[in-house]
Amino acid sequence: MGIARRRFDCLVIGAGGGGLRAALQLAQEDLHVAVVSKVFPTRSHTVAAQGGINAALGNALPDNWHWHMYDTVKGSDYLGDQDAIEYMCRVAPRLVIELEHYGVPFTRLDNGRIYQRAFGGQSQNFGGDQAARTCPAADRTGHALLHTLYQQNMRAQTHFFDEYFAIDLLRDEEGFVVGALVLDIESGEPLVIEAKTTLLATGGACRIFRTSSNAMINTGDGIGMALRAGLPAQDMEFVQFHPTGIAGYGMLISEGVRGEGGYLVNKDGERFMERYAPKALDLASRDVVSRSIAIELREGRGCGPDGDHVLLKVDHLGADLIKKRLPGIRESAMHFAGTDPCEVPIPVAPTAHYSMGGIPTNLHGQVVAPERHGPEEAVPGLYAAGECACVSVHGANRLGGNSLLDIIVFGRAAGEHMAEYIRENPYNRPVADEAVDRAMQGLSRWDRKGDGISVADMYDRMSRVMEQNCSVFRTEEVMAEGVKRILELEEQLEDVRLSDHSRTFNTARIEALELGNLMEVAVATMLSAAARTESRGAHSHVDYPDRDDKNWLKHTLYLKDGHVLDYKPVRMRPLSVEAFPPKERVY
Amino acid sequence: MDADLGRLRWRSRRGMLELDVLLERFLKRHGEQLDSRDRAAYARLLECADEDLHAWFSGRMECPHAEFSELIRRVRAG
Numbered sequence: 001m002g003i004a005r006r007r008f009d010c011l012v013i014g015a016g017g018g019g020l021r022a023a024l025q026l027a028q029e030d031l032h033v034a035v036v037s038k039v040f041p042t043r044s045h046t047v048a049a050q051g052g053i054n055a056a057l058g059n060a061l062p063d064n065w066h067w068h069m070y071d072t073v074k075g076s077d078y079l080g081d082q083d084a085i086e087y088m089c090r091v092a093p094r095l096v097i098e099l100e101h102y103g104v105p106f107t108r109l110d111n112g113r114i115y116q117r118a119f120g121g122q123s124q125n126f127g128g129d130q131a132a133r134t135c136p137a138a139d140r141t142g143h144a145l146l147h148t149l150y151q152q153n154m155r156a157q158t159h160f161f162d163e164y165f166a167i168d169l170l171r172d173e174e175g176f177v178v179g180a181l182v183l184d185i186e187s188g189e190p191l192v193i194e195a196k197t198t199l200l201a202t203g204g205a206c207r208i209f210r211t212s213s214n215a216m217i218n219t220g221d222g223i224g225m226a227l228r229a230g231l232p233a234q235d236m237e238f239v240q241f242h243p244t245g246i247a248g249y250g251m252l253i254s255e256g257v258r259g260e261g262g263y264l265v266n267k268d269g270e271r272f273m274e275r276y277a278p279k280a281l282d283l284a285s286r287d288v289v290s291r292s293i294a295i296e297l298r299e300g301r302g303c304g305p306d307g308d309h310v311l312l313k314v315d316h317l318g319a320d321l322i323k324k325r326l327p328g329i330r331e332s333a334m335h336f337a338g339t340d341p342c343e344v345p346i347p348v349a350p351t352a353h354y355s356m357g358g359i360p361t362n363l364h365g366q367v368v369a370p371e372r373h374g375p376e377e378a379v380p381g382l383y384a385a386g387e388c389a390c391v392s393v394h395g396a397n398r399l400g401g402n403s404l405l406d407i408i409v410f411g412r413a414a415g416e417h418m419a420e421y422i423r424e425n426p427y428n429r430p431v432a433d434e435a436v437d438r439a440m441q442g443l444s445r446w447d448r449k450g451d452g453i454s455v456a457d458m459y460d461r462m463s464r465v466m467e468q469n470c471s472v473f474r475t476e477e478v479m480a481e482g483v484k485r486i487l488e489l490e491e492q493l494e495d496v497r498l499s500d501h502s503r504t505f506n507t508a509r510i511e512a513l514e515l516g517n518l519m520e521v522a523v524a525t526m527l528s529a530a531a532r533t534e535s536r537g538a539h540s541h542v543d544y545p546d547r548d549d550k551n552w553l554k555h556t557l558y559l560k561d562g563h564v565l566d567y568k569p570v571r572m573r574p575l576s577v578e579a580f581p582p583k584e585r586v587y
Numbered sequence: 588m589d590a591d592l593g594r595l596r597w598r599s600r601r602g603m604l605e606l607d608v609l610l611e612r613f614l615k616r617h618g619e620q621l622d623s624r625d626r627a628a629y630a631r632l633l634e635c636a637d638e639d640l641h642a643w644f645s646g647r648m649e650c651p652h653a654e655f656s657e658l659i660r661r662v663r664a665g
Contacts, residue, residue: 143638186594336605507597
C-alpha cells in the first residue's frame with residue numbers, strides 16, 4: 001500500500017494543555033516529537049478553562065499540599081486514587097512556579113506573589129476554614145497557559161501536524177503501541193506516524209450529550225481509539241453537569257447570576273427550588289440544582305413547546321444592575337437565547353461539563369489494562385493525560401481548579417516517563433502493513449455509497465438518548481431503556497452514509513469519524529452508568545440514593561469487545577502519608 | 588463540497604462553544620454568498636485568538652482592526 005510514513009521518537013495526539021506540556025518535556029530532552037492536532041493548537045478547549053489552577057502556595061491564606069489532598073479525596077467522593085492525588089497535590093506548587101517561569105502571566109498580589117482566590121470545596125486544616133488555592137491569570141488562565149506552552153514548544157522545535165485527524169492507534173503483535181494512522185484534513189490523504197511512544201491527550205467527550213458546555217471538538221477521539229485498540233475506559237459514568245446551561249446550546253450561565261439574586265422558575269412560574277432546598281434555594285450545590293431541574297422537566301413542568309427547559313429569572317434585579325454586574329451573561333443570553341434578560345427570563349437546562357472518566361493510567365501517565373483478568377499492567381508505548389485519561393485524581397467528582405492542574409501535572413509526568421521508556425527502548429519497532437490496513441478500514445468505511453442515515457441525524461439521535469436516559473436524572477428504568485436505545489443506535493451506525501466523498505477539506509468526513517468516537521464513548525457511558533447501583537459524586541441514582549462503599553468503592557472498566565464491564569479496586573494507599581478513609585461527604 | 592468553504596467551516600471550530608455556535612450560524616446563513624474578498628477577510632479573522640474573538644463578538648471589547656468591523660457586526664447579528 002502506498003501510504004506515506006513518517007518516523008518520530010514520540011507522537012502526541014491532541015494539542016491542549018496536557019499534550020503541549022508533555023511535548024515540551026520531551027522536546028527539552030532533545031527527542032523528536034510530533035504533535036497531531038485536528039485544529040490549530042491554540043484553539044483547543046483548554047482556552048475555556050477561565051478560573052485558574054490549584055496549588056497550595058499559601059500566598060493569600062495559610063495552605064498545605066496535604067490539605068489540598070484531603071479536599072481532592074473528599075471531593076472525589078473517595079473514588080479518587082490516593083497515590084495519584086498525593087503526587088498531584090505535592091508537585092502542584094513547584095509546577096505552577098515553573099509555569100510562571102515559562103511566561104504564564106499570573107495575577108499578582110501587592111507583594112508580588114501569585115494571587116490566589118477561593119473556590120468551592122477548598123479548606124484549611126482538613127475540612128476547616130475556607131482556603132484560597134486557585135491561581136488565575138486574570139479571567140483567561142487556560143488561554144494564557146495554552147499560548148505560553150505553544151510558544152515554548154515552538155522554541156523547543158516540536159513538530160506540529162496542524163489540522164491532522166488521528167484515526168486509530170497502531171499496535172504490533174506483542175501489544176506494543178507503535179504509532180497511529182492519521183489523516184491530513186487539507187488533502188484528505190492518510191499518513192502513518194511511527195513512534196516509540198504515543199500519548200493520547202484528546203480532551204473530554206461531553207459532546208455525547210445534546211446539551212453540553214464543551215466545544216464541538218470535544219468528541220472523545222482518544223477514548224474511541226483506545227476502546228477500538230482493545231483497551232478499557234474507566235469510570236465513564238461520572239460526568240459533571242452544570243445546572244444552568246442555555247437551553248438547546250449548553251453554554252454556561254455562571255452561578256454568579258443566582259448569587260446576584262436570579263432564581264429558577266418552572267412553567268407555572270413556581271420558584272421550585274423552595275421545594276428541593278428550602279434553605280440554600282437556588283444556591284444549593286451544582287448537583288442538587290441540576291437534579292431538581294431534571295425532576296421538574298421529567299414531571300412535565302418544563303417550559304417551551306418541548307417542555308425541555310426551565311427559566312432563570314433576573315429581570316426583577318433591574319436593567320441597571322444587570323448591565324453593570326452581569327454584562328457578559330446578558331450578552332450571551334441575547335446571542336443564543338435571542339432575548340434580553342432585562343425583560344425576559346433566560347431558558348436554561350443542566351449542561352454536561354466535564355468527563356471524570358477516561359483511559360485508565362497510573363501516575364506516570366502509562367495506560368494500564370488488566371492482563372487476561374489478572375492484575376493490570378502498563379501497555380508498552382502508550383500514555384494518556386488530561387481529560388481523556390482517568391488517573392484517577394477526580395474520582396466521582398472534580399473540584400474547580402483541579403482540571404488545569406491535572407493536565408499540567410500528568411502531561412509533564414507522562415513526558416518524563418516517555419523519555420525514560422525511550423532510553424530503555426531506543427528503537428522504533430516495525431509497523432506491519434496489516435496493522436495499517438486494519439486501521440484504514442475505519443476510514444474507507446466512509447467511502448461506502450448509497451442511501452442511509454446522515455451523520456447529523458445519527459448524532460442527533462445519539463445525543464438525545466444520552467440526554468434523556470443518562471444525564472442528571474438516573475433511575476433503573478430510565479437507564480435500562482437507555483441501554484436498549486443506545487445499543488440499537490450503535491448497530492445502526494453501520495447504516496450511516498456520507499453523501500460527499502470528496503477529499504480536500506471534506507469536513508463531513510471528519511465529522512463522520514468523530515461520530516464513530518462519540519458512539520464508542522456514549523455506549524461506554526450508558527452501560528457503566530446503568531450498572532452502578534449506588535449514588536456517588538456526579539453519579540446520582542434515584543433508586544439507590546446512598547453511597548455504598550461495601551459494594552461500590554471500586555472503579556468501573558468498560559471493554560468494547562462484547563460490551564464487557566469489569567471492576568478494579570480504588571488505590572486507597574497514598575505514597576507517603578496516611579490514607580483518608582471514606583467518610584460521609586458533608587459541606 | 589466547496590473545499591474553500593470546507594476550510595473556513597473547519598477553521599470555525601474553536602476552543603469555546605460560544606464561538607462554535609456563532610461562527611457556524613454565520614457560515615450556514617451567509618457562507619455561500621461570501622465573495623472572494625469576504626472569504627479572505629473571514630479567513631484572516633479566524634486567525635485571531637479565541638479570547639479576542641470572544642471579546643469582540645460579545646461586545647466586551649472593540650476590535651482594533653478596522654477591516655474586521657463589518658464582519659464582526661454580521662457575525663453578532665447572526
